[in-house]
Amino acid sequence: MSLYRISARKLSEAQKLPNVGAYVRMIAADGKSLRDVLAAKVPQEQERVKNFRKQHGATKMGETTIDMMYGGMRGIKALVTETSVLDADEGIRFRGLSIPECQKVLPAADGGTEPLPEGLFWLLLTGEVPTKSQVQQLSREWAERAALPQHVVTMLNNMPTTLHPMSQFAAAVTALNHDSKFAKAYSDGVHKSKYWEYVYEDSMDLIAKLPVVAATIYCNTYRGGKGSRSIDSSLDWSANFVKMLGYDNAPFTELMRLYLTIHSDHEGGNVSAHTVHLVGSALSDPYLSFAAGLNGLAGPLHGLANQEVLVWLRKLQKEAGNNPSEEQLKEYIWKTLKSGQVVPGYGHAVLRKTDPRYTCQREFALKHLPEDETFQLVSKIYKVVPPILTETGKVKNPWPNVDAHSGVLLQYYGMKEMNYYTVLFGVSRALGVLASLVWDRALGLPIERPKSFSTDLLVKMVQK
């Protein structure tokens, strides 16, 4: 009974959570490592979810209709994801914090203003905002874990440059599975309650190695194999990545920090996050789970969107010039729509207002490249497109999403290889999906196995 009272009190506290500030607590003890914080938090969350299920397990969350089945589960409330929540109007919240809030409270690098992705990973994993020294500690830890095994380097160097960077990326991550601590622990018969610890270790190793893998692919594919793979332990994750890619440019490093932060998570229902969760629920290790997610990210409807924006912009510039008037823009946009195409970079399956990820990139551009011709074009499009889409009367969301801006910024700093952009997206997305995977195992979420029916069976069912 006393145990029940304690649990009830915790649930009672949870009830107060609509106050955003309550989601996040500043860490009192400065010295705790990420692993320590997580180890303390996991049993609490396990208890909370267990009690929650006991009390409300049978509560109805919604219904499924045949339209929903045929419609790709659109909107079906079928997944639990702790790391981020997507509100149709406000956009993404990482553990309750909006992007502007993250930019405000997450530690930046010395001399920088954008949040470090290391800090975001800490937040996603623990629900708490780290101190600057904790973030620096995480940077160092990732640097220490970053070295690639020789067999993966050999494999990468054997890949033809004609092989798409995303295929190279997925294959290399798959090969890293050789060192999976989870796979080894599982085959040694480790107890289920400890799965999360090994998933954590694999996730940390994998995240640390991703910039090296990604930079190796970039240098092999686009720079004739030149470039360094060495990690400078005094630099943060993004700075090391930019250096290995061969760019020596402080604002570009800041852009990379921003990019890697804002693309990291977008709740659990998008294809890459859902694939990682699904594959991980069969207890595949983090390397294989993430590789599967990358295969989903490579899909044009998911990960290629910013490339489609750039392609469309180039066609626009070719046809209407680099500095078209608003009238010329309107004419081109209507032409796009009437030919049955969509305006790439606009609209979203869930969002119904301007994507905050677009907004913060726009602010970055206003600060660092306000005079850039292409940025000015994007800005003008932002002014012109929403009224047109609204006018068509059949668009739920006429506002821009993250992809409307990200390619333009990368182009400005000289990274013009569009096929590579999804790899960057993949490096960033690892932070969200792997943090979520750690929690899936911590909470003991079972294998995902929905039921499927053929159309004939469905007909029989509904005709009863």
Added chain:
Amino acid sequence: MQKTNNYKSFKIFFKNVPFRSYPDCKNGKGSGLKAKLAKKIPIEREKFLGIKCLHGKKIIGQISVNSVIGGMRGLPLLFCETSSLDKNKGIYYRGKLLKDVCAKLPRVQEGTQEGTPEGCFFLLTSGSMPTKKEAQEVTNEWLKRGSVPRYCLRMIDSMDKRVHPMAQLCAASACLNPQSQFVEAYTKGARRADYWKYSYEDSMNLIAMLPTVAAAIYSNVFRDGEGSREVNYEEDWSGNFCRMLGLPEKDFVDLMRLYMILHADHESGNVSAHACHLVGTALSDPFLSFSASMCGLAGPLHGLANQEVLVWLTKLRKAIGDDPSDEELKKFIDDTLKGGQVIPGYGHAVLRDTDPRFVLQNEFAMKHCKDDPGVKLVTRLWKIIPEVLKKLNKVANPYPNVDAHSGVLLQHYCLKELKFYTVLFGVSRALGVLSQLIWSRALGAPIERPKSFSSIEICKFINEADKKAGKKNNKKKC
């Protein structure tokens, strides 16, 4: 980010653009399977749209908090045209019981006793049982498409032999994606109504190449690189595969045909099929979709089950010998259960009777190798274990599933490397997941995007629902 994909635009598109027949393949007569598909797909689309119009709003399931946290278990969220699972009768392929499928598939090669996976793929994809000629045509098609590009073989050869064979299969599949006709067509702006054609071509190419890829991995990891990688045009898909593995024995080739058929499809809710579908709905090509599928199959809860059976049987034989008494067997079983473990190969998430796939393998064993000690043991366990499990009164299904038998048969024919068994499963599963993928593109299945919530959000949702209910019940708040 996502393209608009609503029903109205699809209907308008469909009406305004009547289906046109496509030209045959370059080299003369077109594939029978593709022609059959081209005829069937418009009919199925029409039917599909009709169901949506008539029944789209009808409710077929309820979602509870437990089902969300419980991995969507049993939630009716996916459609799958190729197979369906009845809990008592097992799997149906296109409406046909598995034993009927195995009985009726044409025996294409002279002197063989099992139907071909090629015929099975024809059935899954077209919905019709193939004639011998039609099954042979699929074989011929796969032989033509079976050469693996040199760069892919070089990549496989460059992988460290200690990398798990399944990881190598995933990597190799991803690396085949430059071959994708779907990617090429998509990039050039192909019409959505035609996507299935390119998925079909990629799927056919991938399936044709898989035996060579799998055999190269096997040879590198377990046989110091020995063995052929060349397709022999006198043999069928399974015959080529077994020869490349270095195990050309006729009965083993027949077992391989059976194995490939039995493991091919199992609805679309299992992890490997679901991953393939999910990734495919983002319009990733079949090579990447299959690679994601195999990452899921590598998961121990999904693809390692027959290995766990063999490990357990090995312990059993070591502990009580090859020919123990019934009492000794019962004691070993009881000890396993008391140790907190399950009996591997028994039980299933959905099935509630003996898995027909087990029965069919047992029939094969009785015909070809009934004196094998492992086979004998499996048959005896089949008599004893269900009785033991029934007495426990807390087992929904005390009967054996497919994994209880498949490893033992492979062992008998000297394919003893346990780590490779999931690769075999993967090669077989390609038949099901890729035929499903073709149909997903044919029917225009949109991107799969369920909504996710944190548990905090779920609490909020429940509180709001409670308020709306006007506190009818005095439920505790979160």
